[in-house]
Amino acid sequence: MRGITKRFPGVLANDNINLDLNKGEIHALLGENGAGKSTLMNILYGLYQPDAGEIFLNGKAVKIHGPRDAIAQGIGMVHQHFMLVPTLTVAENITLGMEEQKGVLLDVERPSAKIKEIAKKYGLEIDPGAYIKDLPVGLQQRVEIVKTLYRDAQVLVLDEPTAVLTPQEVEGLFATLRTLVAQGVSIIFISHKLKEVKAIANRITVLRQGRVVGWTTPAEADEAKLASMMVGRPVLLKVDKTPAKPGGETLSIKSLKVMSDRKSVAVDGVSFAVRAGEIVGIAGVEGNGQTELVEAITGLRAQTEGAIVMESHDLPRESPRAGIAAGMSHIPENRHKFGMVSSYPLTTNLVLSTFDRAPFTKNGLLNDAEIEKNARTLIKEFDVRTPNEFVPIGKLSGGNQQKAVVAREFSRPMKLLVASQPTRGVDVGSIEFIHKRIVEARDKGAAVLLISAELDEIMSLSDRILVMFKGKIVGERETAKTTREDVGLLMMGKV
């Protein structure tokens, strides 16, 4: 790709970007959210047309007008969110859109044979007859990869492929990628995770604010260097924290049982406690009951059995109001659903749970002056990048939305912080900032319950780790006395 430039109203998303991909290499595209990685790849996949620049494939200039064109040219893409139909089989999903017919009927044998052939050639074992909904995430991703190979992809674009995988599944993916490369496939690996980029890439291109800021190789650059290239300033990768000095139990969970939306048991008799001044991390692959656990603790979902006790008072079932009154702050996993009202300005969103108290309500009416002052203070303190405090929060970038949510939750007196995926979709610079604030909260005596699918986050922040698997706590570890691999095994239910 040569001199690729793409403008959106008000933003230069890609500014004269050059990217070379050699045959049989893994080229990592590293950058923060909003750095222009996705725009660049969407141009390659034909979803956008560049304002300037050209794409060459095997030395020939090509025009890519849409995904169909891209596929025909041998470019395949695996999106972060899989494009699979859960109720269809592997073979049906792979052939979707290019079904073969035998007379008037669907030919199922020929595709199955071809899938098996691909599976054998690239070492991607998969059962064509299995239903997607029965497959673990790692295998679903494998189906996505096979899907592109079935369409004879020679260039494979993987968008944040490790976001949903356990450490062991990541290892499996990497092995697959190495086999593919050995067979002559070329791979563009999009990520913001430094460790993985270093582990898998042959070459690394770093993007920042729509520009290429450097090319490097894993051998030349360590993680700290990559991070500072990404962010544009030195970044503290390790969270700086002193050993915890835990006090009394702030939160205690007693034999909690919670149902999922589908009325199956999501949290199955869980008990644990979080003490003042410590960070307890809950590790686990997503979908093992963490979401329901957090919703029960914060009052968003009723438990069917068990008690949630804060400072020796039972919290009533399903009452976020009671939790807030007891000094609970909650950074929600799903900030669009719970954390903010997108169409409302930052001013309102920053007083979402406090607007009916003094000083924000005076003499029965809302006090705009105080609400606006509060917004300006928090915007400054938490470095929320916004033109002003009246912008609807939905118009901000994900990272800034998250900082605003964190700012609001930290602006109340806090005895317990429930932080669920607190840095999801947030850039490296902001991650550092949010982590620092969480540790500060701990040091000021708050109890912190951290739930994260990012094992690195759990490992670097928590004082104590609980591992959740199929609705149960399957293990507890002191962070200082455990390893990623140990916790990874627990996450897979191997006790």
Next chain:
Amino acid sequence: MRNFSFAKLWSGAWPAVASVFLALVVAGLVMVVTGSDPIKAYTSLIEGAFLRPGTDTRPTAFLDTLVSATPYLILALGISLAFTAGLFNIGAEGQLYMGALASVMVGFLVKGLPPIIHLPLSLLAGAVMGALWAGIAGWLKATRGAPEVVTTIMLNYISYSVVNFMVNGPLRHTGTAPRTPDIEPSAVLPNMLPSPERLHWGFVIALLCAVAYYFLVYRSPLGLRIRLVGANKEAARYAGIQVNRTYLITMLISGGLCGLAGGVEILSLYRFMPSEFTTGYGFDSIAVALLGQGNPIGILLAAILFGALANGAGYMQFSSGVSNYIISVLQAFIIVFVAAPGIVRDLFGWIRIKRAAPALPAKGGTK
């Protein structure tokens, strides 16, 4: 109301203005197709609604338009409040009926009070009755999750029957027609101007309701709770707002306004409860509320528009020979365009793009 600007005001108002404009155009086309002269019809409509001066026997057209606008305004404020919380109160008509009945009952059953007490008491009875009637739907929604769309419609039918039963039975006066006795003079909501003008103090009450609506919805914490529940129920819950409670309170206030509208109408113009009180105001006011876009000034303007259509229709038919059913057609098109903002936006957006076409090449059209 910080950051006030006319550009912002216009961006909020233009879909409503465009909808009315489009409806006028389409209804005009209907008239052309059916062989009538739309220009003549609209001219006489405006004349009949706004311009005709009063005489010794005939009220001033514009003031009578305000009389017609009064119930629309109060009802639409009530319906709009429910919209704000994400609730669809289709029961305004029933709440208006029950409110009117309660006001009339206090109006003729309670005797010997001075007007300064009797009139407010009668109005209050209407508001409380409307609130309770809508409160049934609110309570079912809050405790059982029953959709208010269904329950408020059902309650409409019940209210018709209740009023019919009361007027034909226990409350029937001694005359031939099934109706209640007249209310005491002390409960009459008086006219503001001497006869033949019909403008009464109910219009001022309606204006006060609009002011109160502004303070409630946009200035009070309760109003913010209602707005947040409507904007993102889950986020409201997360923030500790009791969503079900807010639903109930909203329905109570919404129904209270609709009941008050019934009281105002019955204590001023009728002064007794007839058995057939089929105004249809409660349904037309849904359109008024939609057109007003949640803004009290917008609702006021929309109410005056609908008042004008109601008030000018007769004169239009008389003077231009166009059937006043065209007014229903016009109202229906206004609703269609307001309820489907996409149509309006696409239509006007298309015109704008066509105009700008030479300067702005289509996306992806050039390299």
